[in-house]
Amino acid sequence: MSRALGRQLGYGARRVRELLERRAVLVTGKGGVGKTTFAASLAHLAARTGKRVLVAELSYEPQATSPLAGALAIPRLGEDPVQVAPNLRAVLLTPTAGHARFLRATLPLGRLADAALKTAAVRRFLLAAPALAEMGILYRLLDLAKARRRDGSPEHELIVVDLPATGHALGLTQVPATILEIVRAGPIASAVREGLSLLRDPVATTCVVVTLPETLPVSEAAELIQGLARQQVPFAGVVLNRVPADPFEPPERAAIDALVLGKSLLGARTLPRIDRARAAAARLTELGYPVASVGEVADAGVLAPLLAQRLGEFH
Amino acid sequence: MSEPFLDSILRTRKVLVCCGAGGVGKTTSAAALGLAAARVGRRVLVLTIDPARRLGEALGLPESGPTPARVPGGFALDAWMLDPQVVFEGMVRRLTSDPERLQRILSNRLYRALSTLVTGMQEYTAAEALYTFVESGDYDLVVLDTPPSRNALEFLEAPRKLSLFLDERIVGVFLPGDGAGILAKRARQFVAGIFERVFGEGFFSDLQEFLGAFSGMFTAMRAHSQAMRALLTGPESAFVVITSPDPSALEEARFLQKHLGEMGLPFSGFVLNRSWAYTRGLGDPEAIALPDDAPAALRSGLRKLVGLAAAERELARRDRALLDELSARGAPATATPHLGGAIESFEGLVALAESFLIRGRVPDVFPPAP
Numbered sequence: 001m002s003r004a005l006g007r008q009l010g011y012g013a014r015r016v017r018e019l020l021e022r023r024a025v026l027v028t029g030k031g032g033v034g035k036t037t038f039a040a041s042l043a044h045l046a047a048r049t050g051k052r053v054l055v056a057e058l059s060y061e062p063q064a065t066s067p068l069a070g071a072l073a074i075p076r077l078g079e080d081p082v083q084v085a086p087n088l089r090a091v092l093l094t095p096t097a098g099h100a101r102f103l104r105a106t107l108p109l110g111r112l113a114d115a116a117l118k119t120a121a122v123r124r125f126l127l128a129a130p131a132l133a134e135m136g137i138l139y140r141l142l143d144l145a146k147a148r149r150r151d152g153s154p155e156h157e158l159i160v161v162d163l164p165a166t167g168h169a170l171g172l173t174q175v176p177a178t179i180l181e182i183v184r185a186g187p188i189a190s191a192v193r194e195g196l197s198l199l200r201d202p203v204a205t206t207c208v209v210v211t212l213p214e215t216l217p218v219s220e221a222a223e224l225i226q227g228l229a230r231q232q233v234p235f236a237g238v239v240l241n242r243v244p245a246d247p248f249e250p251p252e253r254a255a256i257d258a259l260v261l262g263k264s265l266l267g268a269r270t271l272p273r274i275d276r277a278r279a280a281a282a283r284l285t286e287l288g289y290p291v292a293s294v295g296e297v298a299d300a301g302v303l304a305p306l307l308a309q310r311l312g313e314f315h
Numbered sequence: 316m317s318e319p320f321l322d323s324i325l326r327t328r329k330v331l332v333c334c335g336a337g338g339v340g341k342t343t344s345a346a347a348l349g350l351a352a353a354r355v356g357r358r359v360l361v362l363t364i365d366p367a368r369r370l371g372e373a374l375g376l377p378e379s380g381p382t383p384a385r386v387p388g389g390f391a392l393d394a395w396m397l398d399p400q401v402v403f404e405g406m407v408r409r410l411t412s413d414p415e416r417l418q419r420i421l422s423n424r425l426y427r428a429l430s431t432l433v434t435g436m437q438e439y440t441a442a443e444a445l446y447t448f449v450e451s452g453d454y455d456l457v458v459l460d461t462p463p464s465r466n467a468l469e470f471l472e473a474p475r476k477l478s479l480f481l482d483e484r485i486v487g488v489f490l491p492g493d494g495a496g497i498l499a500k501r502a503r504q505f506v507a508g509i510f511e512r513v514f515g516e517g518f519f520s521d522l523q524e525f526l527g528a529f530s531g532m533f534t535a536m537r538a539h540s541q542a543m544r545a546l547l548t549g550p551e552s553a554f555v556v557i558t559s560p561d562p563s564a565l566e567e568a569r570f571l572q573k574h575l576g577e578m579g580l581p582f583s584g585f586v587l588n589r590s591w592a593y594t595r596g597l598g599d600p601e602a603i604a605l606p607d608d609a610p611a612a613l614r615s616g617l618r619k620l621v622g623l624a625a626a627e628r629e630l631a632r633r634d635r636a637l638l639d640e641l642s643a644r645g646a647p648a649t650a651t652p653h654l655g656g657a658i659e660s661f662e663g664l665v666a667l668a669e670s671f672l673i674r675g676r677v678p679d680v681f682p683p684a685p
Contacts, residue, residue, distance in 0.1 A: 031337015032564050067563055106513055115505075186515020217338070247623070252616030259603070259613065260620075266597045267624030269653060 019236055020046045020158060022206050023145060024198065026233070028163040029210035030220055034241040038210050038294075039162035040071035046158050047088035054081055054144060054156035058137055058164055059092045066092070068162050081144070081156075089156070091144065098136030101143050106187040135179055135188065138195040145198060177231070202234040210239045213277035213293075222287060237290030240281055245295060246274045320584045320647035321671040324553045325352040330449055330546065331458045334575070335557035336567035340588040344557050344651070345460035346394070347667035352456050353390035354668060360448055361394045363460035364441045383448075388661075393454070395444075402440035405447075410535045423525045446543040553583040560590055560634050572644065585641045585648040591630035592638060592650040600624050 019025055019042070027039040036057075043055035057068035057077060069077045072084050079097040081089035147155035176196040183189050199205055207228055211221035221238055228235050248256065260268045284291045324331060325348065333345045342363055349361035360383055383395035404421070411417045420426055441459065448457050510519040546552060554575050558568035568585060575582040600620045605613060634650065641648035652670050654663045 031339075032559065032561055033338055036563070067566075070563070070566070103509075103513065107509070183514045183518055186511075186513060186518070188514050212338070247619040248616060249612070251612035252619060255610060255613035256616040256620055259617065264597050265600050265620070265624070266594060266627050267600050267620045267622075269591075269597075269627060270623045 019206065019208070020049060020051065022158065023154070023204040024141075024159045024161060024206075025236075026161045026163055026205065026207040027210060028207060028224065028228075029239075030217060030224075033210050033212050033217065034294075035210040036067045036071045036162050038208070038239055038241065039160050040068060042208075043088055043090075043158075043160040044085065046160070047085060050087065051157045052087055052089075052155065053158045053160065054089045054091060055084075055160045055162070056091050056093050056141065056144070057162045059094050060133060093137045093140045093144075093161075095133040095136030095140075098138070098140035098143070099132075102136065102139045102188075102191060132179075135176075135192060138176065138199075139191055142191065142195045142198060200232045200234070206234045206236040208236050208239055210241055213240050213243045213280040215276060215280065218280045218283055221284070222289075225289060235289075237292060238284050240277075240284070240291055240293045243277050243281070243293045243295055244270065244274050246278070318584070318642065318647040318649055319671070319673050320649060321348065321351075321555070321586070322673045324555075324583055325456070325671060326355055326357070328551055328553045329456060330445070330552040331456060332461060332547070332552065332554045333459065333557055334461050334554060334571050336564040339557050339559040339561075339564050341557045342460050343664070343667070344586055344588060345458050347664050348555075348671060349392055349394070349456075349458040350386075350388075350390070350664060351668035351671045352458070353386075353392035355672065356391075357455040358391040358453070359393070359456045359458065360454045361392070361458045361460070362397060362441070362444055362448070363394070364397045364399075397440055397444055399440040402444045402447075406443055419524070423521070426525060442543055443539070446539060446546065449546060548579050548581070550581070552581055554580050555583050555586055557586045557588060559588050560630075560637055565637070568641075569644070572646065582646060584646045587634065587638060587641070587648060587650040590634040590637075590650040591627055591653060592634040593652055594628070594631050 025042065027035055027042070029035045039055060043053050047053040055068065055072070057066060059066070059077075066077050068090065069075065072090055074082070074084055074090065077090050077092045079092055079094050081091040084090045141159070141161065144156060145154070145159055149155055176192045176199070179192045180189060180196075183192075209221050209224055209228075211217045225235055225238070256271070260271070281291055281293060331348060331352075333341050333348065335341045345361055345363060349359045353359045380395075381398065381401050383393040386392040386394050407420055407426075408417065411420065441461070445457060445459050448454060507519050510522065556568045556571045556575075558564045572582055572585075600617060601624070603617060605617065638648050638650055649671075651667055654666060
């Protein structure tokens with residue numbers, strides 16, 4: 001069944017199965033590369049294999065627009081998981097939800113936690129001190145990953161996290177280390193250590209970098225992958241999105257190159273795009289990163305239903 | 316219709332803020348806008364905060380330094396990739412006259428962590444640097460490439476957030492001292508108890524020391540953020556929203572337009588990047604007549620090129636409709652020319668810069684698609 005996905009992505013089926021066997025798959029990349037669509041598609045697929053899947057989006061403020069809700073074709077996401085499809089739930093990871101759960105878990109009385117959260121000084125401090133917002137998000141993620149059903153099995157067998165654009169994605173993964181510099185002991189430190197070991201556990205977690213088949217986006221993806229390595233976050237591979245189809249056989253292409261030379265023709269602007277895409281894939285492969293190419297169909301947010309339909313054919 | 320609305324902005328305004336979703340070519344556009352203004356004789360600074368450090372590559376600059384660097388090319392154009400640590404430390408130094416206190420702030424471990432964090436601090440330092448450079452009088456125009464956050468206007472909220480954090484009534488709870496009466500003392504004990512429990516021992520006293528050392532600066536910082544707001548909402552500033560034809564980028568662009576309006580900020584128009592709208596001067600491959608003895612590969616290749624041309628025409632139609640739709644929202648919209656991979660070179664940047672100026676434009680009538 002995952003062979004269909006494997007073909008679509010260019011991955012071997014084994015690699016896709018490996019992705020779906022993790023507890024958490026972090027999807028990251030620069031904005032506008034189709035990261036959210038990919039995260040939603042992967043979550044849909046995993047749900048179809050019978051796993052209980054949660055797909056999550058980070059949000060510092062609950063009222064901001066939600067690209068993930070758009071990709072899942074639901075009106076909105078909330079701080080508690082909502083059912084999107086059979087086996088598939090979606091949630092917003094917010095600092096506030098994390099802080100509330102953290103304080104409840106840490107302080108001896110629920111009443112004390114509520115009082116603490118009602119204290120303007122504490123609430124504002126938690127929201128305004130930069131690293132603590134991320135700590136709240138990380139705690140909420142950890143909390144959802146640890147949730148168990150009555151029979152002891154995980155409530156969410158796979159969590160797909162749609163991370164924010166490049167700069168901040170690294171920000172989030174480097175936050176635990178920074179927090180540990182400020183706060184060395186106590187419950188925050190141990191929660192952060194626990195979050196960090198989940199993020200760095202190559203059996204439980206992996207990260208997929210989505211990018212476009214152009215020169216700069218590929219350089220940025222490579223920088224991001226190096227950054228992830230510095231933070232010791234496991235990395236599965238690059239998804240090269242919106243790769244233009246190359247219709248030409250080599251002799252046809254040679255003939256067309258000679259034909260368009262010195263002319264300005266409609267259609268010829270697409271030729272260098274095809275070449276840049278091929279060079280981009282070659283460069284990533286040369287750097288030793290596994291690459292999956294996705295066609296331009298991903299553009300209109302139709303990747304998820306398309307992949308799901310393909311998968312359906314093999315049921 | 317693509318309108319050249321940026322020309323007068325580039326010639327007259329003091330601040331130009333580029334907003335937009337990630338991946339729409341925002342940094343490149345900011346660089347090209349700065350270059351365009353410099354080419355009409357203004358002294359320009361382009362500020363970016365892109366941690367991927369793209370601007371320097373686009374402008375042919377070496378690695379980022381502690382201060383703005385002159386861009387080669389003979390114009391009064393400087394560029395700077397913000398270093399949050401440098402900006403933050405600069406602010407602390409400016410606002411702290413007592414050297415002993417300065418040393419205490421700079422060596423506090425909370426300060427060190429706060430200033431090195433990428434998240435959050437970036438936004439604050441962007442706002443701070445923008446204000447400082449505009450006030451310095453060294454530049455006629457400062458172009459800001461906003462940080463790549465999902466909510467691209469976060470940087471405007473950063474000073475407000477920081478001043479919330481630094482609110483004296485809040486800080487008062489943390490600060491040691493006589494306080495005002497038993498109630499304040501109780502509140503402090505309560506908060507101290509929670510912090511010791513949650514953050515571990517020693518954190519609360521570190522926090523007290525940090526805030527104590529910082530407290531003298533709060534008033535100045537708040538005044539700063541108010542003055543910056545006045546500057547950005549005033550007639551000397553302009554906000555442009557950069558987008559690509561990608562549906563999610565467009566959605567973000569519409570959201571930004573609405574959000575800017577709600578925040579009382581002067582929204583000036585849209586720039587549509589990566590568009591296929593221009594087809595002027597391009598011949599139709601359908602019109603090519605091959606000789607009878609043309610090789611088979613050329614024949615089949617040409618048929619495939621005709622297929623690509625049809626796809627490009629479809630994209631041109633889509634992008635022109637987009638421009639019309641964006642213009643119909645009460646703001647001008649301009650499409651940048653298709654530069655393909657050339658945009659990654661300085662020549663590409665010059666071509667893009669010229670397209671923003673009226674003198675560099677070809678008349679703006681799209682030929683009908685056949």
